[in-house]
Amino acid sequence: MSKVLMKGCEAIAEAAIKAGGRGYFCYPITPQTEVAEYLARRMPEVGGVFLQAESEVAASNMIFGAASAGVRVFTTSSSPGISLMQEAMSYITAAELPAVFVNIVRNGPGLGGILPSQGDYFQATRGGGHGDYRMLVLAPSSIQEAVELTMLAFEKADEYRNPVMVLGDGLIGQMMEPVDFSAVPAPNPPDKSSWAVTGAKGRRPHIIKTLYLDPDRSEALNQKLTAKYEMMKQREVRYEAYNMDSGRPLILVAFGTTARVCKTAVDDLKAEGIEVGLFRPISLYPFPMQEIRTLAKKKSVKHFLTVELNTGQMLEDVELAVQGNKPVSFYGRQGGNVPSPSEIVEQCRKYLQ
Amino acid sequence: MAQTTIFRRPESLTDNITHYCPGCTHGVIHRLVAESLDELGLRERAVGVAPVGCAVLAYNYFNCDFLEAAHGRAPAFATGLKRVNPNLIVFTYQGDGDLASIGMAETIHSANRGEKITVIFVNNAIYGMTGGQMAPTTLPHQITTTCPFGRNTDEVGFPVRMVELLSSLKTPGYMVRVGVHTPLHIIEAKKAVRKAFQYQAEGRCYSLVEFLSTCPTNWGKTPWEATEWVEEAMAPYYPLGVFKTPEEDPAVGMV
Numbered sequence: 001m002s003k004v005l006m007k008g009c010e011a012i013a014e015a016a017i018k019a020g021g022r023g024y025f026c027y028p029i030t031p032q033t034e035v036a037e038y039l040a041r042r043m044p045e046v047g048g049v050f051l052q053a054e055s056e057v058a059a060s061n062m063i064f065g066a067a068s069a070g071v072r073v074f075t076t077s078s079s080p081g082i083s084l085m086q087e088a089m090s091y092i093t094a095a096e097l098p099a100v101f102v103n104i105v106r107n108g109p110g111l112g113g114i115l116p117s118q119g120d121y122f123q124a125t126r127g128g129g130h131g132d133y134r135m136l137v138l139a140p141s142s143i144q145e146a147v148e149l150t151m152l153a154f155e156k157a158d159e160y161r162n163p164v165m166v167l168g169d170g171l172i173g174q175m176m177e178p179v180d181f182s183a184v185p186a187p188n189p190p191d192k193s194s195w196a197v198t199g200a201k202g203r204r205p206h207i208i209k210t211l212y213l214d215p216d217r218s219e220a221l222n223q224k225l226t227a228k229y230e231m232m233k234q235r236e237v238r239y240e241a242y243n244m245d246s247g248r249p250l251i252l253v254a255f256g257t258t259a260r261v262c263k264t265a266v267d268d269l270k271a272e273g274i275e276v277g278l279f280r281p282i283s284l285y286p287f288p289m290q291e292i293r294t295l296a297k298k299k300s301v302k303h304f305l306t307v308e309l310n311t312g313q314m315l316e317d318v319e320l321a322v323q324g325n326k327p328v329s330f331y332g333r334q335g336g337n338v339p340s341p342s343e344i345v346e347q348c349r350k351y352l353q
Numbered sequence: 354m355a356q357t358t359i360f361r362r363p364e365s366l367t368d369n370i371t372h373y374c375p376g377c378t379h380g381v382i383h384r385l386v387a388e389s390l391d392e393l394g395l396r397e398r399a400v401g402v403a404p405v406g407c408a409v410l411a412y413n414y415f416n417c418d419f420l421e422a423a424h425g426r427a428p429a430f431a432t433g434l435k436r437v438n439p440n441l442i443v444f445t446y447q448g449d450g451d452l453a454s455i456g457m458a459e460t461i462h463s464a465n466r467g468e469k470i471t472v473i474f475v476n477n478a479i480y481g482m483t484g485g486q487m488a489p490t491t492l493p494h495q496i497t498t499t500c501p502f503g504r505n506t507d508e509v510g511f512p513v514r515m516v517e518l519l520s521s522l523k524t525p526g527y528m529v530r531v532g533v534h535t536p537l538h539i540i541e542a543k544k545a546v547r548k549a550f551q552y553q554a555e556g557r558c559y560s561l562v563e564f565l566s567t568c569p570t571n572w573g574k575t576p577w578e579a580t581e582w583v584e585e586a587m588a589p590y591y592p593l594g595v596f597k598t599p600e601e602d603p604a605v606g607m608v
Contacts (some may be wrong), residue, residue: 023437053429054462060475061426061459065433068420071436090421197418197434199441203399203585207412209403209421 115336247300376576424455526558
């Protein structure tokens with residue numbers, strides 16, 4: 001299949017269909033409502049379920065119910081709506097159900113606005129809801145990558161029996177780019193008959209629950225979940241190193257849309273004969289802690305500059321990774337403003353003296 | 354002389370001993386649901402959704418697949434499940450705090466969409482599990498731990514009549530309120546539960562059976578006094594009866 005020009009939201013919707021997503025429960029919110037509009041027409045064509053719920057609270061709890069049946073399920077929303085879904089995410093994680101959540105982040109806090117932001121980094125990578133849990137968080141920086149990571153999200157959700165979040169932003173959702181679906185693998189859902197609720201015919205009842213009043217059993221669940229997250233740290237770290245063939249005096253650290261802009265800044269500086277590296281985490285949880293730590297210990301690396309569409313959230317993970325070995329600076333824009341490449345070039349010059 | 358079994362535990366119940374208080378009618382209601390599933394041959398297709406409240410551990414007592422919902426979200430769980438697998442027989446089992454307070458939005462919208470599920474609504478006019486707080490169904494002047502001087506309707510309004518409220522919607526098919534405080538009421542209640550599951554098995558409609566139930570512990574009454582209180586205090590405010598059937602829609606003909 002040749003490339004097709006698609007809007008980010010619609011490409012994510014089609015990727016979910018191609019990944020075997022057959023249950024979609026949603027509530028409209030800008031800048032990602034196009035996902036729902038696309039799926040309202042598309043889902044019936046593949047015999048799946050599309051349902052517009054009364055709220056994000058209801059939509060995300062419908063996801064719990066549908067995931068329990070063993071069907072690949074997903075929902076999409078944007079920041080204020082994702083806040084309302086935190087309840088269900090906590091329960092879904094505790095119940096060890098697979099589900100995919102896509103957050104097309106908009107600027108906050110509060111109602112904020114409808115423009116691109118990365119202000120939900122903490123919420124996504126620290127669990128967000130109550131209790132001690134994590135989700136695998138994948139951050140695309142192009143529409144093609146949004147397609148690939150959305151499809152990967154379904155595989156990983158099934159593999160770990162844990163929710164996976166695709167963390168985009170208003171630009172990823174609204175931008176149009178050519179995408180190619182031919183490279184993406186066919187869905188490969190595992191057998192879920194050992195736990196799905198399908199009716200207790202010829203077997204003992206399956207019970208999917210999250211209440212553990214016995215402290216030892218509750219602790220055992222926490223430790224089981226922790227073991228999953230440790231396995232994710234071993235196997236699911238994803239990142240891109242750009243213009244880093246050898247140690248660079250300055251390394252930019254950015255994800256998603258911001259990394260796109262940083263890439264242009266790196267190219268612009270290169271044209272001037274100035275070499276700057278870009279480290280782009282693709283998995284935000286697990287964070288590429290060890291990879292950044294190794295860089296920080298290189299003699300040739302003098303400085304890190306973290307660039308984000310917030311007031312400094314991934315910055316804390318970068319600082320944890322660098323462990324004080326090198327200075328870490330921050331440049332951020334908020335409110336839906338996206339820095340231009342020249343703005344980032346200017347910032348770089350500060351640390352290239 | 355040959356012995357014949359004339360009364361036994363339904364297959365849809367486990368042999369676990371329930372945690373419910375003496376005189377509470379949850380056990381009777383569990384049995385009516387289980388008998389109906391048995392008689393209609395639905396146990397092997399059934400999935401229950403437990404609430405947060407006294408019945409949170411219902412899956413320990415029912416011998417069928419079960420989910421345990423977040424507080425008030427049982428209708429959303431049931432919606433997701435039934436939509437992706439319409440062959441399942443999905444029922445929620447919810448108390449008044451779960452269904453009529455925190456889950457009011459999910460209740461109204463699942464009913465209004467006409468989800469093909471069966472809702473077992475246990476109204477005992479109080480929050481049982483957390484120890485006797487005011488519910489949306491607490492009667493005027495009724496004393497609870499959070500209205501120690503009695504429910505003041507000037508401040509918190511009158512109790513919600515859920516069956517009447519949902520019957521004002523056009524979509525929901527079967528709306529009925531029953532009691533389980535006398536053997537005669539139990540017989541009538543059984544017919545309603547069976548009918549509700551029958552409608553779902555036929556793929557017909559959303560149905561809700563509201564039970565007037567007892568909470569002797571938090572009402573501060575003996576089990577016997579509690580059954581009398583259902584008759585004397587609850588039933589006058591919450592009239593028993595069939596409010597809506599899929600065959601007869603009171604809204605038909607209204608302009």
